[in-house]
């Protein structure tokens with residue numbers, strides 16, 4: 001479908017990721033070096049206005065049409081931070097991060113539904129972003145390791161729709177790396193809160209810490225700082241979600257819509273049953 005789509009999606013004049021084999025003016029290398037610096041400094045890369053505004057409008061209207069048609073799974077199950085089964089051994093404190101159940105709710109439209117969504121005229125996200133050499137080459141170069149698109153039929157990419165009262169509590173992703181494409185930020189709340197390279201620290205906690213200020217205090221001695229980037233429609237951010245605690249705070253006004261694309265350092269990685277069941281409604 002993407003080949004028939006006449007819309008351009010990526011703002012190549014600002015982000016010439018397609019010039020990686022022939023960087024005539026050095027702009028590709030400049031972008032890459034800046035992105036590597038940002039990744040090393042902040043633990044994520046944000047590229048404002050990565051999507052062209054027509055593309056944002058088109059993707060947003062497709063997703064809203066699907067929501068209107070009742071496509072998607074509204075997940076309301078609680079989960080732990082690791083998105084993995086609880087350890088039932090008696091030796092583990094009931095307050096251990098693995099044991100603490102966190103509330104989240106959001107509507108997910110999975111990859112399979114997005115690919116089938118002909119009536120909503122959804123573009124083929126596999127072709128647009130997942131298998132595009134320019135995208136794969138760029139994110140692999142930023143991370144300085146070869147990345148492969150996830151092959152999970154539901155979770156390789158998905159749309160998140162957060163309505164008022166929804167939010168996604170603290171967690172580490174199943175996928176090593178994610179790209180988020182912001183289509184519509186919420187009017188209030190819905191902040192992306194992100195603690196880079198924090199997994200081993202949280203794994204070492206005897207008790208889960210929930211208050212964001214208390215987390216900030218607990219990690220300060222490790223020179224870690226909570227990031228709260230301001231994100232706008234069309235922005236891309238690339239982050240290492242598997243080793244960075246993150247959440248989306250409760251949406252208090254408006255609707256927040258984004259698309260997540262997932263990548264790993266190994267080919268053919270799929271989601272675990274826990275995540276499929278809780279967030280995608282797949283049993």
Ligand SMILES: O=C(O)CCC(=O)C(=O)O
Nearest residue numbers: 160173180192248258260
């Ligand atoms: O919506 C976001 O900004 C992040 C979503 C997220 O962390 C996830 O879907 O795993």
Ligand SMILES: [Fe+2]
Nearest residue numbers: 172173241246
């Ligand atoms: Fe996540």
